[in-house]
Amino acid sequence: MSAPAKTHGLLAEFDTPADLMAAALKCRDAGYTKWDVYSPFPIHGMDDAMGLKKSLVGWFTFTGGCTGFTTGMTMIWFMNKFDYPLVVGGKPLFTPLYAFPVSYELTILLSAFGTLFGLAALCRLPKWYNPLFKNERFKRASNDKFFICIEAVDPKFGHAQETLQSAGAKIIETVED
Amino acid sequence: MAKIANASGGAEATGSRGHHAPPVLKVADAPRELERAPLVLNNRSLGWITDAVAGVCENPMPKWWWPAFILSAGTMGMMFSLLAYLVSTGTGVWGLNTSANWAWDITNFVFWIGIGHAGTLISAVLFLLRQKWRTSINRAAEAMTIFAVACAGIFPVFHTGRVWFALYPGYLIPMPNSNWIWPQFRSPLLWDVFAVSTYGTVSLLFWYVGLIPDLATLRDRAKTKLRKLGYGVFSLGWSNSNRHWSNYEKAYLILAGLSTPLVLSVHSIVSFDFAVSQVPGWHATIFPPYFVAGAIFSGFGMVLTLLIPMRSLFNLHDLITVRHVELMCKVLLATGSIVGYAYGMEFFIAWYGGSPYELWAFLRNRVADPFIFGPLFKVPTAPYWWAYWMMISCNVISPHLFWSRKLRTNVVFVWIVSIFVNIGMWFERFVIIVTSLHRDYLPSSWGYFTPSWVDVFTFVGSFGLFMTLFLLFIRFLPVIAISEVKGVTPQADPHHPLGGAKEHH
Known part of the structure; x- marks a missing residue:
């Protein structure tokens, strides 16, 4: 690590999504790994510009959904067929048909929870401390400005100032950790 | 471009x-x-959108807010007092009788749960269909969904009188009773419990996920310590990072994909409460699609009732435009036509199906008015003819006014019609439930249901709960999805000149 331990990274500000996108392409091609782009809304095409892989949230959803469906079917089978069989209206004690609506709802319920927890886990949220929030300018990342931050832990951090300048950043600031 | x-x-x-x-x-x-016509009028900048929306819950509320809040909270208090009266006395305080064991309670339940469906339709189905105009109305519509489900939940919980049995031994949550018998899942009533509670929970999750970036915006703008803490905690440390946006967009898409089959299943299952029984007037295969269309119809009615005043009171004309109102009217027209078709088909099948009981339920309990159809079919006046024709006039006639562009774009007119839609859809559920029940197979137990004052004021009170929650929502949360609206402006498009695109690239 060449930079002093106190530095979190370099924060560069941009005015428009197009400038941000062009700069992100440069950072990606320069081979940075510990860096991120900040924008008040998701920008179409930015994932490719950053070279991000497809999000893994779907796997959490799938796991949740499978759990929900199995829980529903097992619960109903246990309650109505296994633990206390009781004939009602001459209907079968258990069939997946009448157990379906409840299992379907539980599939959706646990899929939704899986999605939420997957999102939180993949984004490492909730996160109670972020050095970027100490920067006054960065408050506009949720309003109308666009930022790139290259972190000091990146092996190529030595060239960061140069890259961001050539990418057309208006303002470049050092963020303390 | x-x-x-x-x-x-x-x-x-x-x-x-x-x-x-x-x-x-x-x-x-x-x-x-x-x-394409711009979704945000007057070419507003990104910062303007933040200021306009965040300003609503940052600036002091207008003068009417406190009187409105006190009135709503008082009405809500009245409902809770009446529910306490019901629990301490018994369900006899309602106008129920034997044969009409369900009346206003379940009517109110179906009414409120139906209202919610428009919120999910706007937030999930229109999202999947890439209808970008939804972005400026989805937040408020989803809030409406959650509050409507809260109002709906009250009635099935309280309609048995002894509410504590809802939990133990559970007729709502599956717990064995004192003989260790479990609830039986062959009954649609239990399916309904799972459908409605899943619907409420998933709608809340979806709403919250949508709120996270906007809560972060409010956190970054917060001036007082309390607001910083509140919005800070609920925004979970969201930093607008694109690595997060990437997962967020995927999660949002999945939640929309989950909510779509969910919303269709919820009102289908609510309709099974009726359709799976063998009561004439209820036992109909058309019920699931008919209920879903009716739910969306009523929900869009309520969205218009709420949003038309809101856009004026908070000056959001550039975000919720006349085009939005017009498009919602078109949804009313489409779903209202389906509902009208279902009414006709129901009546036709009652005759064509050849069951004398079914035809009785329709003709002699509902349709036969004293002026035209009673004399025409030579049958005595139906006891609830007034309710049936109230429903028909509100739900069949009013949506067809929106064939006219002039009427669709007149917001005051649309607002008035939206109220008729609300009234009509409440009557639809009343007609389905009470007219089918009040005369069962034994003529000796035939009776006429009249609501008691407790029935009436409990229902009125549920509007108090709804409005209290909605006013608190306006007071503390962004009423329009800020980040989503920004995302549909040309300023957000890196390939548009307004988004900074250079001409040669």
Whole structure:
């Protein structure tokens, strides 16, 4: 690590999504790994510009959904067929048909929870401390400005100032950790 | 949007005239028909959108807010007092009788749960269909969904009188009773419990996920310590990082994909409460699609009832435009037509199906008015003819007014019609439930249901709960999805000149 331990990274500000996108392409091609782009809304095409892989949230959803469906079917089978069989209206004690609506709802319920927890886990949220929030300018990342931050832990951090300048950043600031 | 003539094409064109001329780069305007009407009017900047929306819950509320809040909270208090009266006395305080064991309670339940469906339709189905106009109304519509489900939940919980049995031994949550018998899942009533509670929970999760970036915006703008803490905690440390946006967009898409089959299943299952029974007037296969269409119809009615005053009171005309109102009217027209068709088909099948009981339920309990249809079919006046025709006039006639563009774009007129839709859809559920029940197979137990004052004021009180929650929502949360609206403006598009795109790139 060449930079002093106190530095979190370099924060560069941009005015428009197009400038941000062009700069992100440069950072990606320069081979940075510990860096991120900040924008008040998701920008179409930015994932490719950053070279991000497809999000893994779907796997959490799938796991949740499978759990929900199995829980529903097992619960109903246990309650109505296994633990206390009781004939009602001459209907079968258990069939997946009448157990379906409840299992379907539980599939959706646990899929939704899986999605939420997957999102939180993949984004490492909730996160109670972020050095970027100490920067006054960065408050506009949720309003109308666009930022790139290259972190000091990146092996190529030595060239960061140069890259961001050539990418057309208006303002470049050092963020303390 | 400026269209840039492709460089090689330009070279070929000039090449035919002589290869000495340099390739000309012509910038032509896109044909007018290809240019989409902007969703945010007056070409507002990104910062303006933040200020306009966040300003609603940052600035002091207008003068009417406190009186409105006190009135709503008082009405809500009245409902809870009446529910306490019901629990301490018994369900006899309602106007129920034997044969009409369900009346206003379940009517109110179906009414409120139906209202919620528009919120999910706007937030999930229109999202999957890439209807970008939804962005400025989805937040408020989803809030409406959650509050409507809260109101709906009260009635099935309280309609048995002894509410504590809802939990233990559970007729709502599956717990064995004192003989260790479990609830039986062959009954649609139990399916309904799972459908409605899943619907409430998933709607809340979806709403919250949508709120996270906007809560972060409010956190970054917060001036007081309390607001910083509140919005800070609930925004979970969201930093607008694109690595997060990437997961967020995926999660949002999945939640929309989950909510769509969910919303269709919820009102289908609510309709099974009736359709799976063998009561004439209920036992109909048309019920699931008919209920879902009716739910969306009523929900859009309520969205219009809420949003038309809101856009005026908070000056959001550039975000919730007349075009939005017009598009919602078109949804009313479409779903209202389905509902009208279902009414006709129901009546036709009652006759064509050949069951005398079914025809009785329709003709002699509902349709036969004293003026036209009673004399025409030579049957005595139906006890609830007034409710049936109230429903028909509100739900069949009013949506068809929206064939006219002039009427669709007149917001005051639309607001008045939206109230008729609300009234009509409440009557639809009343007609289905009470007219089918009040005369069962034994003529000796036939009776006429009349609501008691407790029935009436409990229902009125549920509007108090709904409005209290909605007013608190306006007071503390962004009423329009800020980040989503920004995302549909040309300023957000890196390939649009307003998004900073250079002409040569």
